[in-house]
Amino acid sequence: MSASPVLVVGSVAFDTLHLPSGSHPKVLGGSATFASLAASHFAPVRLVGVVGRDWPGRATRMLGDHRVDTSGLEVDACGDTFHWEGKYASDLSSRETLATDLNVFADFSPKIPAAFRRSRWVMLGNIHPALQLEVLGQMEESGLVVADTMNFWIRGELPALKKTLRRVDLLVLNDEEARELSGEHNLVRAARALMRMGPRIVIVKKGEHGALLFEGPNVFSAPAYPTTEVMDPTGAGDTFAGGLIGYIAGRGNSRHETLRSAVIFGSTLASFCVEGVGTSRLQSVTHGQIARRVGRFQKIVRFGPDAKPR
């Protein structure tokens, strides 16, 4: 039985990356690109986004080869593709934005093709919350709605974000965002406060410290993969979210046990993503490599079931 496709809406971009290992001009990037490639390892993907006149045909072909349906990728000939330029610190722990050229993305208004309006799995990438809501307004049928957000919208577009959150099933955000949006420092309290805003599932990404999944009274703590081979952290969060919903789509259900495994698979994809520049490693990683690394996650968290005080 083939998996039901995942609809991914978000930014498609070129990133100019200044990494400790060297500079890389205009490599493929954007939240929807990373999420789509990650999800495609488990299920077919329907991508909705906008690119400009500089978009190369080979990028469309590459996405197609990874079973990403690009019929919802609008090509706007009036400008160039969204471009971001950033410089990472020598230990990759922080980065500085050198340029954000929105270009055709400035007027992005997602149009969901008729063929995509019934999608069981919907991933709203990190775009303006009003646009996220516009997407949901166009859906004729949807199952699980996953949304990502960021501090920029929490600070500047809180009313719109709160309106969107009421329609979201699963919210993915990082620890600082969870604290800022909830006003709670303690992450357990923060997650509970976020659940009262709408999402029944909250996943808090903690970078090198892994991720926490909250659903009802359940808490799941996933470690980060203890990698030493970080080359480029760009897109790790989008890859996590894409791997997560892709895995859920592949399994065909969002039961709690599935969500836990989905967090591990999302983390695994993210751990591969950062090993290469841009999307390169996401394009090359194999099912066997993913499965082996998931097996290592099992070993990393396992402790004796016989553990007892005496």
Add this chain to the structure above:
Amino acid sequence: MSASPVLVVGSVAFDTLHLPSGSHPKVLGGSATFASLAASHFAPVRLVGVVGRDWPGRATRMLGDHRVDTSGLEVDACGDTFHWEGKYASDLSSRETLATDLNVFADFSPKIPAAFRRSRWVMLGNIHPALQLEVLGQMEESGLVVADTMNFWIRGELPALKKTLRRVDLLVLNDEEARELSGEHNLVRAARALMRMGPRIVIVKKGEHGALLFEGPNVFSAPAYPTTEVMDPTGAGDTFAGGLIGYIAGRGNSRHETLRSAVIFGSTLASFCVEGVGTSRLQSVTHGQIARRVGRFQKIVRFGPDAKPR
């Protein structure tokens, strides 16, 4: 079979705590006190430290009731007990030191009683590395040596610390300390660098993000207990280390599987510690409560062994 005792050497203090919930003058504290009480849940403890003329008999009796042998607790009548005063931020995420009165601790030179000089399990609390080495010099026989350290010694006493590390089996430190001591930002690389300095086992404490255990090629990632009931974070790190070595002593071996469970038990004790002011919760927590919380840790990290890409 009764467990072989743990020797704990470190500071014994009174802490004046200004917490969001109120102020608490001169409650029992100090690295050795927290570590001893934590370890005592699993094995008898031999405490070596110094206190002053203000030390109350009831504190000695309380420790004795928790099978902490205080015959190595020197009472120096020439001064008062070490006193620390601090104020926590309203969200408990940071603290400010208001006073550090070393008092009799200023000239502390640990003297290991003859009866304690053969101890299979040795915990060197966070004191000057030269004093830690002095302790080891007095031992006639020891098994596993666990040491804690802090930024203060890394910055100011690096040569002494490096000398001590060559005699340490298991080093416990927090993530920032691991980075500073190793010069590596990536924690996996940091741990490997620390292992080259002497310890064959390194445990990196990450506070609310749990802990990482490194031994040879093995990595174990333990979550923090997802508590919402933090009242006083003081002593959590010392409690973790004490619970860790106490559990190892209780099991009677330091095999890798034991170390993994020991990290979970140390984390569990620390999660109880922070629920009360000072050592109060460490004194009241029961074996049943510890065992139940360890069971919850199992649930928090578990994910499907059948997890597979399709």
